[in-house]
Amino acid sequence: MDTTTAAPTAGRLRTSVPAAAGTVPALHLAGVTKHFGAVQAVDGIDLVVQPGEVVAFLGPNGAGKTTTIDMVLGLSQPSSGELSVCGTTPRGAVANGWVSAVMQSGGLLKDLSVAETVELTASLFARTQPVDVVLQRAGIADIADRRVAKCSGGQQQRLRFAMALLPDPRLLVLDEPTTGMDVEGRRAFWAAIRDDARRGRTVLFATHYLEEADAYADRIVLVAGGRVVADGTAAEIKARSAGRTVRATLPGVRLSDLAAMPGVDELDVHGETVLVQAHDSDAVARWLLTRTSARDLEVTSRGLEDAFISLTSTPSTDEVTR
Amino acid sequence: MSTLTPASTDTAEVVVPRSPLNPTYLRLDVRRVLRNRRTLIFTIVMPVVFYVIFGVGQEDAASRAYVMISLGVYGAMVAATSVGASVAVERASGWSRQLRLTPLRPATYVVTKVLAAATIALLPVAVEFLVGAVSGARMPAQAWVLGGVVAWLGSLVFAALGLAVGYLLPSENAMQVLGAAMSVLAVLGGLFVPLFLFPHLLQQIAQFTPAYGVGLLARYPLTHDGSVLGGVVNVVAWAVVFSVAAALLFRRDTQRV
Numbered sequence: 001m002d003t004t005t006a007a008p009t010a011g012r013l014r015t016s017v018p019a020a021a022g023t024v025p026a027l028h029l030a031g032v033t034k035h036f037g038a039v040q041a042v043d044g045i046d047l048v049v050q051p052g053e054v055v056a057f058l059g060p061n062g063a064g065k066t067t068t069i070d071m072v073l074g075l076s077q078p079s080s081g082e083l084s085v086c087g088t089t090p091r092g093a094v095a096n097g098w099v100s101a102v103m104q105s106g107g108l109l110k111d112l113s114v115a116e117t118v119e120l121t122a123s124l125f126a127r128t129q130p131v132d133v134v135l136q137r138a139g140i141a142d143i144a145d146r147r148v149a150k151c152s153g154g155q156q157q158r159l160r161f162a163m164a165l166l167p168d169p170r171l172l173v174l175d176e177p178t179t180g181m182d183v184e185g186r187r188a189f190w191a192a193i194r195d196d197a198r199r200g201r202t203v204l205f206a207t208h209y210l211e212e213a214d215a216y217a218d219r220i221v222l223v224a225g226g227r228v229v230a231d232g233t234a235a236e237i238k239a240r241s242a243g244r245t246v247r248a249t250l251p252g253v254r255l256s257d258l259a260a261m262p263g264v265d266e267l268d269v270h271g272e273t274v275l276v277q278a279h280d281s282d283a284v285a286r287w288l289l290t291r292t293s294a295r296d297l298e299v300t301s302r303g304l305e306d307a308f309i310s311l312t313s314t315p316s317t318d319e320v321t322r
Numbered sequence: 323m324s325t326l327t328p329a330s331t332d333t334a335e336v337v338v339p340r341s342p343l344n345p346t347y348l349r350l351d352v353r354r355v356l357r358n359r360r361t362l363i364f365t366i367v368m369p370v371v372f373y374v375i376f377g378v379g380q381e382d383a384a385s386r387a388y389v390m391i392s393l394g395v396y397g398a399m400v401a402a403t404s405v406g407a408s409v410a411v412e413r414a415s416g417w418s419r420q421l422r423l424t425p426l427r428p429a430t431y432v433v434t435k436v437l438a439a440a441t442i443a444l445l446p447v448a449v450e451f452l453v454g455a456v457s458g459a460r461m462p463a464q465a466w467v468l469g470g471v472v473a474w475l476g477s478l479v480f481a482a483l484g485l486a487v488g489y490l491l492p493s494e495n496a497m498q499v500l501g502a503a504m505s506v507l508a509v510l511g512g513l514f515v516p517l518f519l520f521p522h523l524l525q526q527i528a529q530f531t532p533a534y535g536v537g538l539l540a541r542y543p544l545t546h547d548g549s550v551l552g553g554v555v556n557v558v559a560w561a562v563v564f565s566v567a568a569a570l571l572f573r574r575d576t577q578r579v
Contacts, residue, residue, distance in 0.1 A: 073423060095425045103423075106416025111354045123346035124424040163420075 024087035026051050026171040026202040027072060032081035033226075034067050041067040043226035044081070049204060051170065054197050056217035057206040060312055064226035065206040066104075069175050072204075073101050086170050097125055097167025102160045102174045110149035114140055114159050117148060121163045128166040138162035139192050154185025161192060172196070174205035178212065190216055214304055224312035237307050244281040245306070248274050248294040261287050266310075277310070342433040344426075351438040361404050364501065365446050369397035370453050372514075383460030384544065390454035391469045391541050392513040397446025398477035399533060400504050405439035406484020406568075410496035413488070413575065428576055432485070432568075439481035440474075447474045465543035472543075476536035476557055482564035483532070489571035507533045532560040 027049035034042040042064040049055050057065050070076045071083060074090030085093035093099040108117060118135060122128045135141040138158045148156065157177060164172055174193070178186040194216060197203050207213055213220050214234045222230040222237060230237050251272050258267060263280030274294065278284040281299050288294040355361055370393075377389035412418050421431065447470055461469075487496050508514055510524075511533025517525050528534055535556025538548045 075419065075422060094423055097425070101423050103416070103420070107420030109354065109412070109415070109417055111357045112350060116350055116353075120347055120350045121424065123344055124421070124426040126425065 023051060025049060025084075026053070026086060027204060028082070028084045029068075029072075030082040032068070032071065032078045032083050034064075034071060034076070034079050041226055042071070042078075045223070045226070045228055047221060047228060047231075049171075049202060051202050052200050054203045054216065054218045055205070056213035056220045057204060057223060058208070058210070058213040058220050058308070059206075059223035060208055063223045063312070065208075065223060066175055067226075068223075069101070069173055069204075069206055072173060073099065093171070097127070098169055099171045099173060100164040100167055100169040101172070102157065102164050102177050104176045104179055107160065108148045108156060111147065113145050113147055114151065114155075114162075115144035117159060118162050118166065122166050125167050129168050134162040134165040137165055137192065137196060139188060152185065154181045154189060157181065157185070157189055158192060161189070165196070169201070171202045171204065174203065176206050176208065178207075178209070210305055210308055222308065222311055229311045230307070234304055237311075238304050244278055245300045246274075246276040246278050246281050246284045246288070246297065247300070248288050248297040250274050250288070250292055250294045253292075257292070260291075263287075342427065342430045343437075344430055344434055347430075347434045348437050348441070351434060352441050355405060355408070355438065355442050361401070361442075365397050365401040365404065365442070366449050369393040369400075369446055369450055372396075373450060373453060374457075376514075377454070377459070378457050383458055386457070386459035387454060387461040387465070387544055388516075388541060390450055390459045391473060391544065392537055394447040394450035394470070395473040395477060395511075395533070395537050395540050396504075396508045396513045397450055398443040398473050399480040399508070399536070400501075401443040401446055402439040402477045402479075402481040403484035403487075403500050403504060404497055405442050406435060406481040406486075407488040407496045407500055409435065409485060409488035410491050410493060411488075414493045418575075428572070432572065435485060436478065436481050439484070440478055443477045443481075444474055461544045468543040469540050473536070473540040476539060479532060479536065479557060479561045479564060482561065482568050485568035486564055486571055489568065489575050507531055510534065511537045513537050529556070532556070532564075535560065 025048045027047065029045050029047040032042060032045045033040070045064070045068055057068070059065050067076070071078050072085060072090060074094055083090065086096075086098040088096070088098075090099070112120065115131060115135065118131045122131055128134075132141065135144055138161045140155060140158045140162060143151065143155060146155075148159065151159065161177075177193075178189055181189065190212070193203065193205075205212075205217070217234070219232065220230070220234055220237055221228055249272050253269055253272065253274055255267070255269055258269075258274065261267075261276070261284060263278050263283035264276055265279055266277035268275040274288070276284050285297055285299060288297060373390055373393050377386050377393070380386045380389060409418070451466065451470055484500065487500055490496075491499060510528045510531040512528065513533055517528055517534075520528065529552065535553040538553040539550065539557065542548065542550060542553070
């Protein structure tokens with residue numbers, strides 16, 4: 001085999017595409033793991049992010065998102081695997097101002113003003129954008145003189161964003177940036193990020209908000225249990241769990257009674273409830289209504305949320321997967 | 323997989339070696355301390371109040387100067403300690419972690435803290451001496467200068483103590499622990515009450531405590547009392563102990579992230 005091997009699943013095409021000649025990936029993880037004692041927080045993540053991509057790192061709490069981001073930023077070391085940021089080590093990328101981050105919380109001095117905080121941070125870099133410019137970009141020029149302690153959560157987050165913009169980084173990493181913000185703050189924050197990303201900056205953001213991933217990312221990397229479980233556009237991920245769900249009530253049902261049912265992807269029985277993930281929901285419904293005494297039948301289509309749930313949840317014991 | 327080796331054409335590293343002096347950081351750090359009312363009360367107001375209570379009432383001008391110098395040393399050591407210990411607050415608030423996302427070198431951070439401590443420690447000495455001067459403390463000119471300089475610079479030993487405790491304790495508790503410790507050290511160092519009033523055994527022990535040397539040396543140009551060598555040995559020994567402790571705890575902290 002001389003060409004690239006096909007990705008094992010449809011949604012993971014991107015990770016196996018080699019970097020175009022001459023471009024250094026903004027981010028490159030190969031088989032990265034991290035364990036804390038016996039706990040395996042990250043269990044072999046492969047990920048390549050090309051310059052200019054806006055990537056959502058989506059997963060439930062405890063999926064290993066923050067642990068991975070800490071390693072990307074050089075705040076901790078992988079237990080094994082390879083990791084490079086803009087073609088160099090995480091610490092090297094930080095020292096050069098090539099990567100910067102907006103962390104979830106903390107990291108601010110309450111008794112400084114907004115402008116002073118940015119000015120102080122700027123003094124730590126060899127070269128930065130002007131303080132006024134980043135305040136403007138982050139949409140906080142009007143509160144430059146306000147003490148950090150008096151800023152709302154959303155304003156503090158935009159301050160962190162302004163600080164992250166100072167070195168004009170190639171890669172901007174956001175760790176659950178809107179946790180705890182109200183709707184208005186969240187919208188203003190994402191508007192600022194989106195404006196910035198339009199200028200071609202590579203953005204990787206961790207989130208457990210599905211809507212955010214759907215609305216703001218070009219590409220979604222779905223993680224669960226410390227692994228990448230799906231990788232592609234929102235549409236591709238929805239397609240991975242395409243089909244519909246058929247639910248019906250069938251008293252006294254046993255799994256073996258349903259073995260002959262056509263059009264099934266996945267079958268669950270909980271008490272009297274039959275739950276079928278179907279690629280041919282019509283066939284399933286017809287079979288259930290004509291061959292069994294099923295009643296209260298419902299057919300629903302699946303969205304990104306179902307994809308998220310089905311891809312990130314671990315299989316339960318009474319589940320039969322065909 | 324051969325494609326996993328990143329192309330290394332774009333690694334023109336531009337890490338500029340920077341001097342450990344960062345005037346902007348120093349200026350803003352000093353400004354932060356000056357905004358902290360609590361610190362100002364403990365380092366400037368309290369020593370002045372003590373002087374007014376215990377110093378102004380002394381019969382002769384030299385005794386007032388004696389109390390003034392001692393309380394100047396006390397104010398400076400509390401100031402230096404609190405600036406050093408502010409690393410505890412900065413670690414708890416995630417600021418230290420934020421700094422790790424910048425090219426800031428750890429040495430610059432520590433140098434900035436020590437210089438901020440030096441700047442802030444100057445204030446209580448200056449204010450105490452000013453209040454003393456206008457309220458009848460009198461001593462030879464060289465005692466004003468030497469006493470002031472020794473009180474100021476000698477207190478930097480305590481900046482190292484503050485740093486060590488700041489890296490040892492996880493939160494804002496650091497300063498509360500240190501506040502109590504400072505008072506005990508000030509008593510044992512003879513800064514509140516002259517040591518000859520203590521029982522003999524306590525006097526012997528007191529000579530080995532960290533505030534003793536600074537106090538003795540700061541008052542020496544006025545009193546010519548006590549062993550200068552003993553005072554120097556005391557200051558240098560404690561400076562080494564606190565600095566080594568701070569360095570070890572600092573290293574532990576940066577490794578752990």
